[in-house]
Amino acid sequence: MSALGKAYDAGHVSFLELIKVITTIAGAEFAKGTLIKTGTSSAKQFKQQDYPNWEAFIKALESKECPVAQFEGTARHYGDGVFGLPACPFASSIKTYTSVTGGLPQDYKSVTKELNKDSTITSNLRIGNGAAVSPFCGVHQSIRSALGSQLTIGGKKVTVYQLGCKSGSGVKGIAEGYCKTAMVAASKVEEVLDDNMCCYKVAIED
DSSP states (O other): OOTTOOOOOHHHHHHHHHHHHHHHHHOHHHHHHHHHHHHHHHHTTSOOEEESSHHHHHHHHHTTOSHHHHHHOOOEEOSTTEEEESSOTTHHHHHHHHHHHSSOOTTHHHHHHHHTSOOHHHHHHTOOTTOOSSTHHHHHHHHHHHHHHTEEETTEEEEEEEEEEEOTTSOEEEOHHHHHHHTOOHHHHHHHHHSOSEEEEEEEOO
């Protein structure tokens, strides 16, 4: 409890401090791998789901009956499978931590840099590579991608592409390579991020 008598969420503070400790002891690359593994493991706690068609999938997202929405909240659909997420699910954790410490650790920058490097693990999940703006993206984007792999629409598998993200200070990160693969203009992602913290595409595999 603070000097002003305000109680803080110990889970929020401990999680962010744990990222700092792992980075300090084992390095940014190891921290990146740990965060991604945490995300993909967390996704396994949700059940696999099949939706008869695209309309049913959108309805499930809007009603939060879809695992993706249950985790991160309701995203806005901008057409052609492009979505914008208004609020970061880690926003409250960041707010709690910074209210205690006064700011995020400098070590976080090295983890974010690692997430944006082209690597097998990030490419397989279609995360980072320019779209990470903080270490939390490593967990968040991994969970969303892994959850997408557990969904089917009309019996077909789903692929999620992380296209861009925006930091709390308004800095945008764009994964231009994924934009090209997903056939979404980077300018479109920029527009979506004007009013959202995250932009991604959900594609149905042929």
